Amino acid sequence: MSSATERKKTARVPLSGVIAFDPEICTGCGSCELVCSIAHGVESNPSLSRITIYYNPLEADAVHDVCQQCHYPSCLYACPVEAILIHGESGARYIDDDKCTGCGLCYKACPFTPERAMIKVREEGGEDKYYKCDLCKDQQDGPQCVQICPTEALILVQAKSRKKRKKTIINNRNRNGF
Amino acid sequence: MDFECGWAGKLLWVDLSSGKYFTEETRDYLPEYLGGRGMAAKIAWDNLIPGIGEFDERNLLMFMTGPLGGTLAPAAGRGYVFGIAPQGYPPHYTRSGFGGKWSSILKFAGYDGLIIKGRAESPGILLVEDDQIHIKNGRRYWGQDTIETQKILQAEFGLDAGLIVIGPAGENLVRIATINSGANSVAGQGGFGAVMGSKNLKAIVIKGTKGIKVYDGDRLLNLRKECVRLMGDRQERPREVKKISTHSSIEWQTKDLIDNGELEKVTMAYTPCTACPLRCRASGMNNQRFFKNVPGVSHQGLLSGAVKCSDFNTMSWGSNVKRERKKIREKLGRDFRFNIGFRAGFETVNLADRYGINIWEFNVMQVWLTECKMAGINLEPILGMPFDENGHLFWQTLLRKIAYKEGIGAVLSEGVARAGKELGEEIGAHSLHAAHGFAHHGLGTHNYAFLRFPFWVPVALMWSTDTRDPMSDTGHKYCFDLVLNPDIKKSEDIALSFYGSDKTLAPHPNEIPHGELTPELLDLAYLDKEKVAVRHQNRSMVNGSLILCDGAFPLIFSPVTDDGFGDTAMEAKLLQAVSGIEIDEAGLDRMGERLFNLERAISVRDGRTIKEDLSIVPGLETSGDWSRGIKLDGSRYEKLLKKYYLERGWDPETGVPSKDKMDELGLVEVAEKLDLHDP
Numbered sequence: 037m038s039s040a041t042e043r044k045k046t047a048r049v050p051l052s053g054v055i056a057f058d059p060e061i062c063t064g065c066g067s068c069e070l071v072c073s074i075a076h077g078v079e080s081n082p083s084l085s086r087i088t089i090y091y092n093p094l095e096a097d098a099v100h101d102v103c104q105q106c107h108y109p110s111c112l113y114a115c116p117v118e119a120i121l122i123h124g125e126s127g128a129r130y131i132d133d134d135k136c137t138g139c140g141l142c143y144k145a146c147p148f149t150p151e152r153a154m155i156k157v158r159e160e161g162g163e164d165k166y167y168k169c170d171l172c173k174d175q176q177d178g179p180q181c182v183q184i185c186p187t188e189a190l191i192l193v194q195a196k197s198r199k200k201r202k203k204t205i206i207n208n209r210n211r212n213g214f
Numbered sequence: 215m216d217f218e219c220g221w222a223g224k225l226l227w228v229d230l231s232s233g234k235y236f237t238e239e240t241r242d243y244l245p246e247y248l249g250g251r252g253m254a255a256k257i258a259w260d261n262l263i264p265g266i267g268e269f270d271e272r273n274l275l276m277f278m279t280g281p282l283g284g285t286l287a288p289a290a291g292r293g294y295v296f297g298i299a300p301q302g303y304p305p306h307y308t309r310s311g312f313g314g315k316w317s318s319i320l321k322f323a324g325y326d327g328l329i330i331k332g333r334a335e336s337p338g339i340l341l342v343e344d345d346q347i348h349i350k351n352g353r354r355y356w357g358q359d360t361i362e363t364q365k366i367l368q369a370e371f372g373l374d375a376g377l378i379v380i381g382p383a384g385e386n387l388v389r390i391a392t393i394n395s396g397a398n399s400v401a402g403q404g405g406f407g408a409v410m411g412s413k414n415l416k417a418i419v420i421k422g423t424k425g426i427k428v429y430d431g432d433r434l435l436n437l438r439k440e441c442v443r444l445m446g447d448r449q450e451r452p453r454e455v456k457k458i459s460t461h462s463s464i465e466w467q468t469k470d471l472i473d474n475g476e477l478e479k480v481t482m483a484y485t486p487c488t489a490c491p492l493r494c495r496a497s498g499m500n501n502q503r504f505f506k507n508v509p510g511v512s513h514q515g516l517l518s519g520a521v522k523c524s525d526f527n528t529m530s531w532g533s534n535v536k537r538e539r540k541k542i543r544e545k546l547g548r549d550f551r552f553n554i555g556f557r558a559g560f561e562t563v564n565l566a567d568r569y570g571i572n573i574w575e576f577n578v579m580q581v582w583l584t585e586c587k588m589a590g591i592n593l594e595p596i597l598g599m600p601f602d603e604n605g606h607l608f609w610q611t612l613l614r615k616i617a618y619k620e621g622i623g624a625v626l627s628e629g630v631a632r633a634g635k636e637l638g639e640e641i642g643a644h645s646l647h648a649a650h651g652f653a654h655h656g657l658g659t660h661n662y663a664f665l666r667f668p669f670w671v672p673v674a675l676m677w678s679t680d681t682r683d684p685m686s687d688t689g690h691k692y693c694f695d696l697v698l699n700p701d702i703k704k705s706e707d708i709a710l711s712f713y714g715s716d717k718t719l720a721p722h723p724n725e726i727p728h729g730e731l732t733p734e735l736l737d738l739a740y741l742d743k744e745k746v747a748v749r750h751q752n753r754s755m756v757n758g759s760l761i762l763c764d765g766a767f768p769l770i771f772s773p774v775t776d777d778g779f780g781d782t783a784m785e786a787k788l789l790q791a792v793s794g795i796e797i798d799e800a801g802l803d804r805m806g807e808r809l810f811n812l813e814r815a816i817s818v819r820d821g822r823t824i825k826e827d828l829s830i831v832p833g834l835e836t837s838g839d840w841s842r843g844i845k846l847d848g849s850r851y852e853k854l855l856k857k858y859y860l861e862r863g864w865d866p867e868t869g870v871p872s873k874d875k876m877d878e879l880g881l882v883e884v885a886e887k888l889d890l891h892d893p
Contacts (some may be wrong), residue, residue: 050333052731063483063485063486063493064485064486064489065486065488065489065490065491065493066315066424066489066491067286067490067491070284070285070286070488070489071286071435074286074428074431076426077425078425078426078428078431079425079426079427080284080285080286080425080426080427080428081258081322081423081424081425081426082322083322083422083423083424083425084425090373091315091369091373092373092376093314093315093362093363093364093377093395093396093397093485094364094368094396094397094483095397095506096397096398096483096484096504118267120646129354142358157772184286184435184438186442186486186491186492186493187484
C-alpha cells in the first residue's frame with residue numbers, strides 16, 4: 037500500500053454520468069458515430085468513434101458499445117502512468133492523450149474486454165493511443181452523440197441519478213483490502 | 215483547390231477478367247464532374263462506346279458515391295450504380311439508386327467510386343478492405359438467395375462490413391434483377407443485378423477504417439438542424455409507431471393480422487441510411503416501414519423486411535390509391551382489385567427480395583395480368599397454371615419461375631417491355647410499358663392514379679428525355695411537395711418561384727372534375743410544362759452527383775414556414791460546409807445542366823433522337839389518366855417536347871444538343887466527337 041498506484045486503488049472516485057441507450061428506438065443510423073469522430077478530431081470516421089453501433093441491416097437491430105463510466109473504474113486503477121483522469125463536472129473517466137503511453141493495461145483491465153469495444157486503440161505518430169468516451173468534457177452542451185441522436189435513443193444519465201454505490205459493497209471491499 | 219474535404223480521394227477500378235485493379239485520383243474529375251452521376255457520365259462517355267452490350271465484358275458496373283456521403287449531411291447516405299442496363303429497351307446507359315450504408319462504407323474505405331469491368335472466370339466475391347483488394351472464390355454463395363448470402367457473409371466478415379449481393383435472378387441474367395444491400399436497400403430499376411451476374415460477381419464486401427474530412431463541421435451541424443426543422447412535423451417519434459393498430463395508413467392492410475390476434479408479435483422499425491435523421495419520411499412517403507417477425511403463411515417461421523410503396527401495392531392493389539379506386543371503376547368499368555393480404559403479401563415481397571427481383575416491375579405485371587383477366591383474356595394456357603390473382607401461392611410460383619426462367623417466367627423475366635411484345639398484341643396492349651424499357655411510374659395510372667391530369671404531363675416529358683423512369687430521382691418532390699400539397703395557393707407560389715412560371719401547375723385537376731376538356735384548358739395543360747422538366751432534371755443531376763436523397767431534396771416546400779417555401783439553396787450550402795468549395799445555387803444548377811447535357815450526349819451517340827423521345831406517346835394515348843380517363847394529346851405533346859428542346863438549346867427537330875449550347879457549357883470535345891455543327 038505504499039506506492040501511489042496502490043493508494044489510488046483505495047480511493048473512492050466521484051460518480052460519473054453515463055450514456056444510456058435504448059435499442060428499441062435506435063434506428064442504427066450511425067449519426068452518433070460520425071459526430072463523435074468529428075467532435076474528437078477532424079474526420080468523419082466511424083472507426084475512430086468512441087461509441088460503436090452494431091447494426092444488422094437484415095433484422096434492423098442495433099446494439100451499442102460505449103464506456104459505462106464504472107463506479108469503480110478498473111481502467112483508472114490499472115493505468116501505470118495516471119493517464120486516466122476524472123473530469124470535474126461530469127465525473128467522466130477520460131484518457132489524457134499526452135500522458136497515454138499506449139501500454140494497453142486499461143484495455144486489459146476493462147471488465148467488458150474483449151467482447152465489447154469500450155476502449156479502442158489508434159495509431160498516432162507511430163505510437164498506440166488508447167481512447168474512450170469522455171462524455172464530451174470539452175463540449176459546452178455535453179455529449180454530442182446525445183445531442184444529435186434523431187430518435188433520442190441515446191440519453192445522458194447524470195451522475196446524481198445513477199444508482200448509488202451500495203454501502204455494503206464498499207464495506208466488503210474495504211474489508212478485503214481494496 | 216485540393217479537394218481534400220468531402221471526397222474520399224480515389225476511384226477504384228477492378229478488372230475481374232485479369233484480377234487486377236488500379237486507382238485513379240478523384241481530383242482529376244473535380245470540380246466539374248462533382249461525383250456520383252456526373253463522374254459516372256464522364257467515365258461512361260470515355261469508356262462505354264456504342265456497340266458495348268449489356269452483358270459484354272466491356273460493360274462497366276459503376277458504384278458511385280458523392281462528396282456529401284459519409285458525413286453528417288442529412289439524407290446523404292445513398293449511392294448509385296451505373297452502366298448499360300439490361301432492362302433498357304434497347305439496353306442503354308442509365309442509373310439506379312440504392313440506400314443503406316454500403317456507399318458510405320465505400321467512402322470510409324477510401325473510394326469515391328468502385329468501377330468493375332471484365333468477367334470473373336468462376337463465381338467470385340470482391341472483398342475491399344481499405345487498400346487490400348481480393349477477388350475470392352464465391353462458389354459457396356452462388357445460388358443462395360440475397361438474405362442467406364448476407365447472413366453467411368455477416369458471419370464471415372462481421373457486422374461492420376458493407377454488403378451488396380445479387381440473388382438467383384441476377385445469376386440467371388433476369389433483366390429485372392436487382393442488387394440488394396441489407397433487407398431493404400435495393401438498386402431495382404435497370405436490372406443491374408443481371409450485369410453483376412454476367413460478371414460472375416455474387417457479392418461485394420467492403421470494410422473501411424478511413425475518414426472523410428469535413429471543411430466546416432459546426433456549419434454542417436447547423437445546416438443539418440435547419441434541414442430537419444424545415445422537414446417539419448413529418449417527423450414522427452418511433453415510440454408512436456410501436457403499435458401497428460394506431461397507425462391508420464396501414465391498418466386496413468394489416469387487418470388479417472389484427473383479426474388473427476398475431477399483431478403483438480410484429481414490431482416495426484426504421485432503417486435509415488448512414489447518418490440520416492429523416493428515416494424515409496422526408497417527402498410524405500410515410501408508408502415505408504421495416505416489419506419484424508411477421509409470421510409466414512406458406513413458409514414456416516418469422517420474416518423480417520422492409521415494405522415500401524410498391525410492396526404495399528404488391529400485397530393489395532390500390533393501397534396507394536384507395537380514394538381513386540371508385541373513380542377508376544366508374545371510368546374504366548373495371549375494378550383491378552387483387553388482395554393477397556398482409557401476411558401472405560409480406561411473404562411474397564420478401565420472396566421477391568430474396569430472389570432479387572425488381573418489385574416495381576413485378577407489381578406492374580400483377581396489374582397487367584389482372585387487367586388482362588378483367589378484359590376477358592384466358593391466361594391459363596399462357597401461364598401454364600390457373601390464374602389466381604388473390605392467391606399468394608400463384609404469385610410466389612410466378613416469382614420462382616421468373617427467377618429461374620422456367621416456362622412463362624422466361625418471358626416475364628425479360629421485363630414488361632419485352633414480355634409485352636413477346637406475348638402478342640392482345641395481351642401486350644395491357645402491358646403498361648411506358649418508354650425506354652421501364653413500366654408506368656407516375657403517369658396517372660395504377661399506383662399513381664392519384665396523379666391526375668395535367669400533373670403527369672411534366673412527368674411524361676421528363677421520361678421522354680431521360681434514360682429511365684423519372685418518378686424516383688427526378689420528380690419525387692414535384693409530386694409529393696407540390697402536386698399533392700393540399701394548399702394549392704402555396705404550391706402555386708412555390709412553382710412560380712422555382713420554375714419561373716405560374717402556369718406550371720395549371721389547370722388544377724379540380725377545374726376538370728369529370729375529365730371534359732375545352733381547347734383552352736388543353737392549351738393551358740401543355741403550357742410551360744417544359745420548365746418543370748428542365749428544372750427538376752438539372753437539379754436531379756446535381757443531387758445525383760452530390761448524392762442527396764430525392765425524397766428530401768430539393769427542399770422546395772416546408773410545412774413549417776408561413777409561405778410554404780423551403781430552402782432550395784440548401785444543396786449548395788451543404789456542399790460548401792462539407793468541401794469548402796465556394797459555389798451558390800445558380801452555380802450548381804449550371805453544373806447540373808452541363809452534366810445533363812453530357813448524359814444526353816451519351817444517348818445521342820447511341821442513336822437517340824426525337825423518335826425515341828416520342829415513343830412514350832402511343833401508350834399514353836391509349837392508357838391515359840385512370841381516374842378520369844383523360845388521355846395524352848399527341849400533337850400538343852410533340853409541340854411541348856419541341857419547346858423543351860428549345861429551352862435546353864437543342865435542335866427542335868431532332869432533339870440533339872446544338873454545338874453552340876455544348877460550347878457554352880464547356881463540352882467542346884464532346885460536341886466535336888458527336889460531330890455537331892452549327893445549324
